[in-house]
Amino acid sequence: MNDITEIIQASSPILIATCMTVVGWVLKQLALPNKWIPLALLILGALGYMGLEGWTYHNAILGGTIAGLGAVGGNQLLRQTLKKE
16 A cells, blocks of 8 residues: 555656646647746646645745646647647
């Protein structure tokens, strides 16, 4: 049973990064100015990660970092994959 708990805890950053990629795409489709999307993802990612892992300052920083890096990487992955040449 302990192994399952470790797997679930290890998957939180992946879950948050994936969700923030989707949220960033939705914000883009809603015509939110590009300059506000990273800030929105930072806040939502930090809150989401803290909701999963606990309400601490450390989790806020870690969640915001994961959300930012994951969303930007996910955005570029989608952009390059869907790019028409």
